[in-house]
Amino acid sequence: MDTAPVLSTIAVLGGTGKEGKGLAYRWAKAGYRILIGSRNPEKARAAALEVLGLLGDKVFVEGTTNTRAAELAEIVVLAVPYAAHRETLESVSEALQGKLLVDVTVPLVPPKVTKVQMPPAGSAAQEAHAILGQNVQVTSAFQNISHELLFHPEPIECDVLVTGTSKEARQETLKLVVAAGLTGWDAGPIENSVVIEGLTSVLININRESGSTNAGIKITGTHSGSTHYIAL
Numbered sequence: 001m002d003t004a005p006v007l008s009t010i011a012v013l014g015g016t017g018k019e020g021k022g023l024a025y026r027w028a029k030a031g032y033r034i035l036i037g038s039r040n041p042e043k044a045r046a047a048a049l050e051v052l053g054l055l056g057d058k059v060f061v062e063g064t065t066n067t068r069a070a071e072l073a074e075i076v077v078l079a080v081p082y083a084a085h086r087e088t089l090e091s092v093s094e095a096l097q098g099k100l101l102v103d104v105t106v107p108l109v110p111p112k113v114t115k116v117q118m119p120p121a122g123s124a125a126q127e128a129h130a131i132l133g134q135n136v137q138v139t140s141a142f143q144n145i146s147h148e149l150l151f152h153p154e155p156i157e158c159d160v161l162v163t164g165t166s167k168e169a170r171q172e173t174l175k176l177v178v179a180a181g182l183t184g185w186d187a188g189p190i191e192n193s194v195v196i197e198g199l200t201s202v203l204i205n206i207n208r209e210s211g212s213t214n215a216g217i218k219i220t221g222t223h224s225g226s227t228h229y230i231a232l
């Protein structure tokens with residue numbers, strides 16, 4: 001008899017927000033156990049109910065504090081505005097030791113969000129690694145996917161570039177890309193995240209110029225993607 005694979009528990013810190021909730025929805029749909037994290041557990045529970053309202057009670061989605069979500073999960077995803085990046089990471093640093101952090105943060109500096117403005121560490125993902133230390137693997141992904149594409153079941157045409165502190169961490173993150181219904185590419189070491197985070201400002205500029213809201217990227221000229229969508 002076939003048994004369903006036991007998938008990891010993913011904490012989505014800032015999962016009450018636009019991008020995090022969309023990712024939580026897609027991973028819950030793929031069978032992962034999802035903990036939506038927030039500064040306010042009531043707000044997290046409301047976001048979890050919203051996702052459950054779309055997917056039904058066969059999926060696992062719970063809301064709790066960022067800290068508790070980080071403690072209980074194997075993989076932790078960070079989806080907060082850059083202004084809250086350091087503070088949120090410092091608050092969960094202990095819980096993250098020995099785990100994988102997938103950083104979705106783009107270091108936008110409002111109001112000039114169409115201009116690339118990287119932090120001194122080089123990128124938000126490198127800054128996360130410096131804050132968390134060598135015992136935490138950090139990958140960077142999903143910065144070029146608009147939240148508007150995530151929070152519904154339609155297929156998404158855009159690709160996801162994944163950088164990270166080790167090949168293993170990138171492979172683990174590419175599995176999450178596939179589970180979210182996207183094609184992912186191993187884009188190399190964490191130092192390359194500057195390009196991908198910076199690309200978001202370019203896409204925002206393209207959106208403004210073209211009157212669209214969800215411009216994305218697609219890799220062409222290759223024989224096959226690093227990952228392919230498979231329904232779990």
Ligand SMILES: NC(=O)c1ccc[n+]([C@@H]2O[C@H](COP(=O)([O-])OP(=O)(O)OC[C@H]3O[C@@H](n4cnc5c(N)ncnc54)[C@H](OP(=O)(O)O)[C@@H]3O)[C@@H](O)[C@H]2O)c1
Pocket residue numbers: 014015016017018019020037038039040043044078079080081082083084088104105106107108142143144145146147148
């Ligand atoms: N929106 C997109 O389409 C998109 C696309 C790609 C990448 N991103 C990146 O993903 C990240 C999240 O974007 P988003 O649009 O989802 O943001 P958001 O909806 O504005 O915020 C996400 C969550 O972050 C927490 N937060 C907000 N301000 C905070 C603060 N000052 N201190 C601590 N926590 C705070 C809130 O959670 P609680 O109040 O529940 O704690 C909020 O629900 C950003 O770095 C963004 O650049 C976004």
